Every structure is written in structure tokens, then in C-alpha cells.
Amino acid sequence: MEHSQRARCIHCRADVVVPDSYAQGDHIKCGSCGTKHKIVRGEVLRLVIADATPLRDALQANRTMVERLEADARKARGSFGLGINGLGLALIYVLWQVGQKDRLVSVDLALEALGVAIASGIFLEVANYLFLAKRQKLSRxxxxxxxxxxxxxxxxxxxxEAGKV
Ligand SMILES: [Zn+2]
Structure with missing residues (x-):
């Protein structure tokens, strides 16, 4: 009976039985997923992908995805400035409201101050929420x-590795 060794399929990690009659560089197919491998007989028996074309295609697709994600991240970082502008506008609004107060009678003054508190409070909450949402998006x-x-x-x-055999 012919001796054999086992090596892991590069694609699905299943064991592939490699008979001893298979030499360095011979092709062998994974029984589970059908991926073609080349045999590497070094210190330990290993398998490398026989046809690197699908790997190159996958790498290309992967690099395109990285570029797209990095562009998204740049865009998300760029829009951080909007939140800061919003805070600046809220401050200007408050200062403007305070300036107005001097001219108002006391009941109007109280209502105005309440309105400012509510409006700026809501504004700050929204700005804060958007800021957090952006930070989460950036970290994702x-x-x-x-x-x-x-x-x-x-x-x-x-x-x-496939290129070396
Ligand atoms: Zn496999």
C-alpha cells in the first residue's frame, strides 16, 4: 500500500491526502472544495495554490475595497468640521439672544431665555448625536x-508562495 501524508487545503482548510508518489510541484486537487494545489516538499509537506489568478483577482478586488473604504473615511473625517460650525452658530445664536434681552420686558425676557435654553439644548443634543454617529462610523x-x-x-x-514552486 502506498504511503501518504496529509496537508491542509489553502482554501477550505480540509485535509488533503498527498500520496508519496507525488513529487515537489505536482498538482493535486482538494477533495472537499476542488481547489487545485501544487505540492511543496520542504521540512513539512505543504500545499500552495496552483493557479494564482483567482487570488490575484481577489487581491485586486480587496485593494479596490480598501481604497473605497479609505475614501469613505476621508469623507467622514472631512465632515467633522460641520459639527464644529454648528456649535459656533449655536454660540452666536445664544450671544445674539443675550444681546436682545436688554431690550425686552421681564416676562418676554424669561420666555426668550427659556426658548434659547430649549433651542440650543436641542441643537447641542443633535450636534452631539451626529458627532458620536460620525465617530462610530469612523471607527467602523x-x-x-x-x-x-x-x-x-x-x-x-x-x-x-504559489510563485515560488
Ligand atoms: Zn479545499
């Missing part, structure tokens, strides 16, 4: 970018 984008870059590095590594 940063996570997605990190994941996509990691995926790119893994693909690059697989392509490099």
Missing part, C-alpha cells in the same frame, strides 16, 4: 480597513 470604517488590509496581506502571501 477603520476596523473594515484593517480587516481588508489583513486579507490583502494573506492573499499576497499565498500568491508569493
Amino acid at each position: 470604517l477603520a476596523d473594515e480597513i484593517a480587516d481588508a488590509k489583513k486579507e490583502s496581506r494573506l492573499l499576497e502571501q499565498k500568491i508569493r
Whole structure:
């Protein structure tokens, strides 16, 4: 009976049985997912992807995604300024209201002050909410970018390994 070793499929991580008659660089298919591999007989038996074209395509798609995410992140960061402008406007509004108060009788003054408090309070709440939403969006984008870059590095590594055999 022919001896064999087992190696992991690069694609689905299933065990692939590699008979000893298969030499370095021979092609073998994964029984689970059908991915074609080349055999690397180093210190340990390894499999690398036989046809790197789908990996290159995936890498290209991945890089495009990273670019798109980074553009989204730049846009999200750029719009941070709006919140600050909003706060500036709220301050100007309050100062303007305070300036008006001197000319008003006391009941009107109280109503005005109440109106300012409510209006600016709501405004600040909304600005704060938008600021938080943006920060969350930025942190989510940063996570997605990190994941996509990691995926790119893994693909690059697989392509490099496939090229060596
Ligand atoms: Zn497989």
C-alpha cells in the first residue's frame, strides 16, 4: 500500500491526502472544495495554490475595497468640521439672544431665555448625536480597513508562495 501524508487545503482548510508518489510541484486537487494545489516538499509537506489568478483577482478586488473604504473615511473625517460650525452658530445664536434681552420686558425676557435654553439644548443634543454617529462610523470604517488590509496581506502571501514552486 502506498504511503501518504496529509496537508491542509489553502482554501477550505480540509485535509488533503498527498500520496508519496507525488513529487515537489505536482498538482493535486482538494477533495472537499476542488481547489487545485501544487505540492511543496520542504521540512513539512505543504500545499500552495496552483493557479494564482483567482487570488490575484481577489487581491485586486480587496485593494479596490480598501481604497473605497479609505475614501469613505476621508469623507467622514472631512465632515467633522460641520459639527464644529454648528456649535459656533449655536454660540452666536445664544450671544445674539443675550444681546436682545436688554431690550425686552421681564416676562418676554424669561420666555426668550427659556426658548434659547430649549433651542440650543436641542441643537447641542443633535450636534452631539451626529458627532458620536460620525465617530462610530469612523471607527467602523477603520476596523473594515484593517480587516481588508489583513486579507490583502494573506492573499499576497499565498500568491508569493504559489510563485515560488
Ligand atoms: Zn479545499
